[in-house]
Every structure is written in C-alpha cells, then in structure tokens.
Amino acid sequence: MSVKVSGAAERFMRYVQIDTQSDPNSVSFPSTSKQLNLSHLLVEELKAFGIQDAHVDAHGYVMATIPANTNASTPVICFCAHVDTAPDCSGTGVRPILHEQYTGAPIVLPDDPQQMISTDQYPYLKNFIGKSIITASGKTLLGADDKAGVAIIMEFAKRLSVNTSIAHGPIKILFTPDEEVGRGTEHLDIQKLGADFAYTLDGGELGCFEMETFSADALTLYIDGVIAHPGAAKGVMQNAIKIAASIIEALPKDELSPESTEGRMGFVHPNHISGGAESATIECLVRDFDTKNLAKHAQRVLEIAQQVIQSNPAYHKASVRMEVKEQYRNMREIIDQYPHIMDRALAAYKKAGIEPIVEPIRGGTDGSRMSFMGLPTPNIFTGMQAIHSKHEWIGVEDMEKAVEVLVNLVEIN
Ligand SMILES: [Zn+2]
16 A cells, blocks of 8 residues: 555554454453553654653553753643544454545445445535545444544654754653543553643544533442242232333433433433343433433432332332442533633634634543543544444544644643
C-alpha cells in the first residue's frame, strides 16, 4: 500500500494495526495484556522525541512529561487518551484503508462487501468530499476510538519536540488501558501524574467539546418468589421469573427508556436478567444529567415492582428488594467550578478557526471519574465516527485540526 499520509494520520494507521481490545470478563489489570504492546511502543516513540521520563507504570498506564520551555507561571496540563478498543466488534487484524480525495460515493469495504459506508447513513461524511478519510476493511472495527486520540496526542508531542519556538508550560501525557470496559481509572495514580487539570481526546466530530456526562447508578431488583414442586404447586407457587417478566413489562416505554429518549433526558435501562422460579434478579442502568433525578427514577422502578406484586393476589407472598450502586457522576459538577478549563479550550478551538459545539455526552468517559478523583477533565474532539462498529471511519483533516487545537491550548503568547 502506498501510504502518502504523514502526521497524525500516519501514526493512526500504524497504531490501529496493533490489537488492543479490552475484555469485560477479565479480572486482571489491564484486562488484556496485548494492550501493553501499544503502550510500550508509545513509550519508545515518546523517548525518541526526547521525553526522558516516558514510562509504562506497574499497572499499564503510560505517563510522560514535556517540561516547560519558559519561566512563565502556568498550570500543568495533561492530555489523555485510551489505548484499548471496544469489545463490541473484532479488533484483530485491523487493516486501515486510506481513501484519498473521497468522491462522495458509497464506500464498499473490500473484506466484506456487505459493509458499506454512505453519506445517507453518515451525513457528516459529506464534509470530506475531496478530502482523505480512513476506514477499516470490513471484518473489524477501525479503532479510531480511541487511537485517534492517541495519534493526536503523539503528533502534538512530536510537534513540540521539533518546533521549540512554541513556548509552553509543563505538559503531562497519559495513556490509559481499559476505558471501554469501564475500568480506565481503576489504578490511576493522580498524585503521581501531578497535573492541575486534563483533557481527554476521545470525542467525535470537529468542534465538539464535552464537559458534561450522565450521572450513573446501577440498580438491582431482587425478587423472591415461592417455590413448590410444579406437580403440587396449585395455589402455592409464586414464580419469580413470571414476576420479573411482569415488572419489566410494566416499566415505562414511551419515556424514561433509552429507546424513547435523547438530548438531556434520563432513562432506566434493564440490561440483564437472571434467576429461576424461586428467585430472580433484574439489573438496570439508571442515567440522568441531574444527579438528584437518579433517586427519583430508582424510586419509581421500586414502586412499579411493588405495585406488580401487590396488585396480583397470586404474588402476595413474593417480595422485591432494591439495591442501588453509584457508578459515576456528571463531571460538570466539578468542571463548572473551574471555568478557565473550558475557556482555555474554546479559545484554542477559535484560534484554529473551529466553532465550538458544547454538548452533553449521553454516556460517561474516563474524564467523569478523573474529575471526581480531583483532576477536572473535559473531552476534546478527535473526528472519530461510527465507533465500535465495522463502519468506523475518520477524516484525516479532523485529526490534524485536533493537533492544532492542542498546540494552541498550551502555547503562551
Ligand atoms: Zn473512547
């Protein structure tokens, strides 16, 4: 393949070929040791840029410091991306394809012609007609989430090492494992990192700036029925599976569910059910941008469950109990206390000629957890599109623009 790319895109095309898929069923950390293959390569490259303290720590985090090159008093800013790719779709044997001067026609992925990427399905693709995009080849995801972020930060570090006329304060670089399985910050040593605030490079289209995530709880309903031999169960058995089914059927459908909400609306999402006739368990995700609504949603679920039992004489001896565990909180609660973190980023966008789009994320990021660990961490765009799928693609220009934003963000004028 004659690859005519340079900069962030050239790095990106190399990094995506390294399989770094994380594993939700693993109990080790990182969840898969193959993630370290990329982490070690990144350290080698950072050292080659002259960043002497670059290292992979005992838990698999890459940390590095670009020292200040001025005496100006400035905050220590960290840039962060995750090395792992999502378990939803294969990450083995990724074959990135560069499409130069994209014509606007549907792109058929060669390794599986059923996989087609079109402007009908992805209107954002129209912005890249005449420009370069990168796709996978049809059998795997691409891994732009989040190797785009990794490549952008690496290219930024390279640029500072080459162009020493860019005056800047101390900069920290952080590459985490296991973001996709919700464990990216599990062993992160924020003290050791030593930054005042951070930005993740893990966002989508050009101009996106995200400083707001869901607040998230995990809710579990434990249903106890009454067991009996099915041959002698008349008037005795109260089947926990049937009660669980009735509860799920009674949950809201036209509101408060993922299928019926968007924007700033919250939801309850039953995502796992298990058990037998004697007892059953329903697990739900509870999400809202306003943390105090989580308890209201949970209370509503419990009342629905109790109502199902109380309204049916056949279930009167059954019982239901609820347990709620905190997962993460809307990082806006923290970031709002430090408006300069957003102001600095948006000024950097504007200097690069990019109109900022500030929108909440209907999900969480490593940044949500890092913000509550004491490191306020909003999220910057990378250009990644159709993530976690075989259609995943990215525009080369978006990655380059993100590099420019990072340079603007640290540069002292
Ligand atoms: Zn990501």
